[in-house]
Amino acid sequence: MNTFSEILKRNSLSITDGRIKILELFYASDGALAHADIEKNAGLVLDRVTVYRTLQTFVEKGIIHQVPTTDNSVLYALCRQNCANGHHHDNHVHFVCNQCQETVCLDDVTVPAVKLPAGFKPIQSAMIVTGLCNNCK
Amino acid sequence: MNTFSEILKRNSLSITDGRIKILELFYASDGALAHADIEKNAGLVLDRVTVYRTLQTFVEKGIIHQVPTTDNSVLYALCRQNCANGHHHDNHVHFVCNQCQETVCLDDVTVPAVKLPAGFKPIQSAMIVTGLCNNCK
DNA sequence: GTAACTGCAAAATATTTGCATCCTT
DNA sequence: AAGGATGCAAATATTTTGCAGTTAC
Numbered sequence A, B: 001m002n003t004f005s006e007i008l009k010r011n012s013l014s015i016t017d018g019r020i021k022i023l024e025l026f027y028a029s030d031g032a033l034a035h036a037d038i039e040k041n042a043g044l045v046l047d048r049v050t051v052y053r054t055l056q057t058f059v060e061k062g063i064i065h066q067v068p069t070t071d072n073s074v075l076y077a078l079c080r081q082n083c084a085n086g087h088h089h090d091n092h093v094h095f096v097c098n099q100c101q102e103t104v105c106l107d108d109v110t111v112p113a114v115k116l117p118a119g120f121k122p123i124q125s126a127m128i129v130t131g132l133c134n135n136c137k
Numbered sequence C: 001g002t003a004a005c006t007g008c009a010a011a012a013t014a015t016t017t018g019c020a021t022c023c024t025t
Numbered sequence D: 001a002a003g004g005a006t007g008c009a010a011a012t013a014t015t016t017t018g019c020a021g022t023t024a025c
Helices: A003-010 A017-028 A035-042 A048-061 B003-010 B017-028 B035-042 B048-061
Strands: A064-067 A075-078 A092-097 A103-110 A121-132 B064-067 B075-078 B092-097 B103-110 B121-132
Touching: A003 A017, A017 A035, A017 A048, A017 A075, A035 A048, A048 A064, A048 A075, A075 A103, B003 B017, B017 B035, B017 B048, B017 B075, B035 B048, B048 B064, B048 B075, B075 B103
Parallel strands: A092 A121, B092 B121
Antiparallel strands: A064 A075, A092 A103, A121 B121, B064 B075, B092 B103
């Protein structure tokens, strides 16, 4: 019983080759992945529709989260913190490199609080920083 | 010569009914608009394709900017600051209301700086706060 | 054995492109 | 008049849904 199986088991999901494969991809990447990335790398094993459904399931279970983006792309990344059943404590900064286009989760950098105008009640914050990453600099 | 015409003229764009209409919609809304919102409100006057092309043109000219979102939707909002030709200084916080789903640009709230890990060079930052807005509270 | 998962087909949506026509300058 | 802007048709891309067959437990 390896780590990936444990993750699935912990979330009451059946252990299947496809899900293991997708988890592998996320753990192999230190950044965020788009649907297309996953399909490209797991496409031999998995149907496109299954990729959609698996990502959705993983988001619901809190295994991955959707990463905010400044363009309109949809990215997913592992929840490293204790996120459970759709309740994400995904309050770290995401960094997008202008050079290599990678999106990295800066798990150790928390989103700072801001003072909002009167009447606005904040519940959650997300932050995206673009620039040059440690590889491209 | 009204304001909208001036905006178009300043950006060397032809003054057309469709563009005026779309500018009107943005100025009438204090929040961000999705392609669907615009099409719904300008659909009698404008073809869907024209809406796509106009939004793209406006982004290139720096009249509007794409608003970052935590889900996968694509939103646009006016650049209130001096953005020119695709170079946006869009450094204010965006607020998304969980209740009414409106996205508001908090022009007066600037995105705070964060300390990044060694090797990361920030160029621009975006921030999205979700919660309850001043109307829904 | 049963419920969960997957693949395939197809529907529904969203976005882009080409081209002929019309409008702004 | 000329170049830009628009509408329409159609191509392409993306995401969702239904259902039947398969697999995990």
